[in-house]
Amino acid sequence: MELWADQPGVQFYTVNGLSGVRGKGGKVYGRYGALCLETRGFPDAVNRPSFPSQIVRPGKVYRHDMVFKFSF
Structure with missing residues (x-):
């Protein structure tokens, strides 16, 4: 997997708390x-x-782009 983004950071979350959720x-x-x-x-x-x-100022547009590429 490849990830491209126009933001400088990345947050990684896991689902450690799930237990048998359908x-x-x-x-x-x-x-x-x-x-x-x-x-x-x-x-x-x-x-x-x-x-x-x-900081996003009032009246300004916020845009955030990210692309995932999956290959095998």
């Missing part, structure tokens, strides 16, 4: 059964002038 098509999801990659700005950017700004 999902789509009756599939049962267990601990570590899924993950999420969320591209984003640096969390402490507002306090660090050297980081890219994450």
Whole structure:
């Protein structure tokens, strides 16, 4: 898998708390059964002038692009 984004950071989430949750098509999801990659700005950017700004001003458009490429 490849990931391209216009944000400098990435947050990685796992589903450690799932235990026998039934999902789509009756599939049962267990601990570590899924993950999420969320591209984003640096969390402490507002306090660090050297980081890219994450402030969105009123009336301004926010755009965030990310592309996943899966191959095998």
